[in-house]
Amino acid sequence: MRGSKRRVPRSYRILGPQRQIDERETPHPRVDRGELGEKLRSWRQTNAGGDPFRRIFGAGDGDPNNCLQHIMRQVPEGAVNPNRIAVADPKEMARDIKEVARFLGADVVGIARLDQAYVYSHRARGVAAMGEKPGDPIHLTHGYAICMGFASDYYKFLSNNSRISDADYGLGNNRTIPTTFMLAAYIREMGYPARAHHYGRGEVNPIPLAVNAGLGELGRHGMLIHEEYGSRLHLSVVTTDLPLAVDEPVDIGVEEVCKYCMKCARTCPSHSIPFGGREVYNGVEKYRINVDTCYKYRLASRGQWSNCVICVSSCCYNKPTAWWHTLAVSSIKWTPATLRVLIIKPLLWIDDLFWGKRPWKHMKWLDYDNAPVSVTCNIPGCRANHSNLQHKRLHDPKPVAGIPAG
Amino acid sequence: MTYVIAQPCIGVKDGTCIDVCPMDCIHGTDKDEMFYIDPDECIDCGACVPACPVDAVFAESEVPPQWHHFTRMNADYFNGKR
Numbered sequence: 001m002r003g004s005k006r007r008v009p010r011s012y013r014i015l016g017p018q019r020q021i022d023e024r025e026t027p028h029p030r031v032d033r034g035e036l037g038e039k040l041r042s043w044r045q046t047n048a049g050g051d052p053f054r055r056i057f058g059a060g061d062g063d064p065n066n067c068l069q070h071i072m073r074q075v076p077e078g079a080v081n082p083n084r085i086a087v088a089d090p091k092e093m094a095r096d097i098k099e100v101a102r103f104l105g106a107d108v109v110g111i112a113r114l115d116q117a118y119v120y121s122h123r124a125r126g127v128a129a130m131g132e133k134p135g136d137p138i139h140l141t142h143g144y145a146i147c148m149g150f151a152s153d154y155y156k157f158l159s160n161n162s163r164i165s166d167a168d169y170g171l172g173n174n175r176t177i178p179t180t181f182m183l184a185a186y187i188r189e190m191g192y193p194a195r196a197h198h199y200g201r202g203e204v205n206p207i208p209l210a211v212n213a214g215l216g217e218l219g220r221h222g223m224l225i226h227e228e229y230g231s232r233l234h235l236s237v238v239t240t241d242l243p244l245a246v247d248e249p250v251d252i253g254v255e256e257v258c259k260y261c262m263k264c265a266r267t268c269p270s271h272s273i274p275f276g277g278r279e280v281y282n283g284v285e286k287y288r289i290n291v292d293t294c295y296k297y298r299l300a301s302r303g304q305w306s307n308c309v310i311c312v313s314s315c316c317y318n319k320p321t322a323w324w325h326t327l328a329v330s331s332i333k334w335t336p337a338t339l340r341v342l343i344i345k346p347l348l349w350i351d352d353l354f355w356g357k358r359p360w361k362h363m364k365w366l367d368y369d370n371a372p373v374s375v376t377c378n379i380p381g382c383r384a385n386h387s388n389l390q391h392k393r394l395h396d397p398k399p400v401a402g403i404p405a406g
Numbered sequence: 407m408t409y410v411i412a413q414p415c416i417g418v419k420d421g422t423c424i425d426v427c428p429m430d431c432i433h434g435t436d437k438d439e440m441f442y443i444d445p446d447e448c449i450d451c452g453a454c455v456p457a458c459p460v461d462a463v464f465a466e467s468e469v470p471p472q473w474h475h476f477t478r479m480n481a482d483y484f485n486g487k488r
Contacts, residue, residue, distance in 0.1 A: 269428040270449060270451045271428070272451065292449075292450070293451040296449035297428055297449060299429065299447070299449065300428055300429050300430070375430060377430070377433065379433040379444075379487050380487060381436075381437070382433040382435060384421065384430075384434055384441065385421060385424055385425075386424065386430040392426065393425050393426055395426070396456075
């Protein structure tokens with residue numbers, strides 16, 4: 001079918017009623033409560049170490065007053081201007097708001113209706129200055145979700161996993177904060193209620209909203225895939241009652257590419273990404289990753305990094321901005337779904353040939369160097385041949401009925 | 407939860423599990439007749455299970471009854487060694 005837009009997302013399917021997720025069930029609060037082990041809880045509290053980037057970007061035991069994320073958690077939202085600006089044409093207003101969002105710093109922006117299924121039922125933490133506290137039920141009745149994406153640097157992510165990719169990941173998270181805050185404030189000054197949901201402070205799950213807003217599709221690794229930036233987008237949302245025209249979900253071929261590619265599953269060090277087909281969870285059919293092993297893998301960092309970005313870097317949609325990348329994605333996008341396999345398989349072969357089966361580059365930046373360090377074993381006499389990640393075998397897919405083994 | 411190496415590893419020590427373990431939590435000396443998984447380091451990813459050529463690795467809850475004592479053996483191996 002020609003055309004890049006469809007009304008229903010292809011990368012996930014709603015098959016039944018969805019219950020709202022309690023924000024306290026999400027990974028960070030669970031780790032903070034020690035539900036994934038005391039070792040991980042302790043790691044999260046102290047993982048900043050001496051690295052100043054980690055400390056300013058909100059990891060572990062940095063001074064909260066040196067960290068934008070922690071500061072913004074304390075800032076109450078401003079009042080709504082009583083002099084409301086009339087909106088004659090929601091389409092025109094949507095165009096203007098997207099332009100404002102880009103002006104304020106967003107790389108990509110789209111608008112969806114705010115589906116209550118993607119609003120958390122209870123908050124894990126709240127803004128004390130607004131009378132919010134952990135465990136409070138969330139009542140967010142806004143009609144629209146303005147979804148924004150902030151791209152990380154392609155090349156720095158290729159240093160995965162290292163302090164270089166960590167620094168860029170942290171910057172991407174923190175870039176969501178000022179833009180989202182300013183856009184919500186801008187809308188409040190237009191006379192309409194608006195709330196900012198950004199890194200460290202949010203009442204919504206941004207990924208399904210971003211899919212519905214046409215920013216991209218849901219990948220095998222559980223993240224948004226954008227046609228230009230792949231998965232290296234940090235997402236934020238402004239919810240509002242400002243009348244806006246909404247965007248439609250897009251089809252950029254993720255459904256077919258993820259079926260055959262499996263590069264994220266092969267390279268995920270913690271085997272958290274499935275080789276098999278989609279599963280139904282909470283009424284939604286999608287690829288289901290193992291969140292626990294994904295998070296616990298951080299304990300393998302040996303103090304060298306905090307955030308694993310290997311699946312983001314290995315995704316075949318993750319490329320620098322270039323005409324050949326646009327051409328490759330466009331050729332998939334404009335080919336009828338049933339014929340896409342004919343171009344996807346050669347493109348995947350080219351991807352492995354030029355960017356490698358496990359994309360990674362040796363890199364030096366500031367005084368950081370991501371050269372693989374030799375692995376020393378602290379068990380006396382151990383003769384196991386421990387190796388750095390770059391020397392570990394890629395995973396073989398386990399055969400699953402109906403799914404090609406790749 | 408953790409994974410446990412049991413009887414079939416004895417005398418084999420293929421070591422493929424070590425190549426795939428993301429946590430490098432499988433250890434053993436030349437004198438040991440098998441490898442052992444450190445339950446404090448294991449993140450339960452299960453990568454070692456299909457990698458093992460002799461099917462010696464089991465989830466803790468799925469260790470066959472005749473090899474239940476290997477769960478304790480794996481944990482005890484690391485007592486006083488860390």
